[in-house]
Amino acid sequence: MTRSILIDTDTASDDAVAILMAARTPDIDIKAVTIVAGNMPVAQASLNARYTLELCGKTDVPVYHGADAPLMRDVYRAYFFHGPDGMGNMNYPAPKMQPKSDHAVDAMIETIKANPGIMLVTLGPMTNVALALAKAPEIAKNVSRCVVMGGAANVVGNVTPAAEYNIWCDPEAARMAFRSDLPIEMVGWELCRGEANLSDEEMRYCKETINTSYSNFAIDCNFSALEANRNWLGDPGLGLPDPTAMAIAIDPTICTRSSKHYVEIECDGTYTRGMTVIDQCNVTDYDTENVAMWQPIVKKGKPHVTICWSLDAKRWKELLYKCLS
Helix, strand or coil: CCEEEEEEECCCHHHHHHHHHHHCCCCEEEEEEEECCCCCCHHHHHHHHHHHHHHCCCCCCCEEECCCCCCCCCCCCCHHHHCCCCCCCCCCCCCCCCCEEEEHHHHHHHHHHHCCCEEEEECCCCHHHHHHHHHCHHHHHHEEEEEEECCCCCCCCCCCCCCCHHHHHCHHHHHHHHCCCCCEEEECHHHHCHHHCECHHHHHHHHHHHCCHHHHHHHHCCHHHHHHHHHCCCCCCECCHHHHHHHHHHCHHHEEEEEEECEEECCCCCCCCCCEEECCCCCCCCCCCCCCCCCCCCCCCCCCEEEEEEECHHHHHHHHHHHHC
16 A cells, blocks of 8 residues: 655755655655755755656656745755755765646645545645645645654754754744644654764765765765764764655654644744744643633633654654665
8 A cells, every 4th residue: 555745855965865764665655756946056956856756767756846935034045964965065966856736736736636645744834834835735634644853952052052943944834834733743854863863883884884865866966965964063973854854754653752842943043043942841721711820821822733752763864775775
């Protein structure tokens, strides 16, 4: 039985590996790839996504261009992390497949409506998702899972001390999505760190032992990300946030601990823009009839977002290797 998926992405190097993983999973049917501005401008992100799909032989997957800027914020690219082309300066040839003419927001709405139970995986800022929900809020009920690579679950951010890039880039859009009826599963960037990093030995294994066009592509295109991961973030190896999120989308049991909480996105703070504020101890009062006087007067709703707190690093890597083989 196949599972339908829609991928929304600002395709740079780790997004590309995540797309590859979905394309290389036999029971995953990619119904559409929608492009949003973020790491890269829409045009470059589209080139990267289409090149990846071509590499995997998925030339029938439609690619749609979407929002080219955040809802309210200035554009901020991640060239410093992924390189000017988003793919580690590999300068891959232009793909032959072309994007569709329809706007990504309209395509997202129609694809979700036409595929009840579809899984939505977001790998970039949530601008397209917010615009689609504003236009057709009823689509949320057709989504079985909305796996979001974004946020930081009560830990340090990667673009500010408090925030992860995808959420920080367009916090208003993320707030709209997180306040919607989408069944969000938040896979924070921290899950790709530590033992989930690919070590030098593991990268050599991909290049020299697996040694396929897929495995070489996955390591090569992340050259700039590896350097930034080590020199800027101080991690020992290659962190792949989007592929770890895709791994959990493909196999939810790779997430070893999860719980549901009320989550807000900070949009107003000078130092906390884009922070994912997770009510881990459930102190937010959502029972308006029994409000204790000492409790903060924050009554937004019940716990509604599933937070993935940890993953099985060994199994995530095994799934990656399988997709690269």
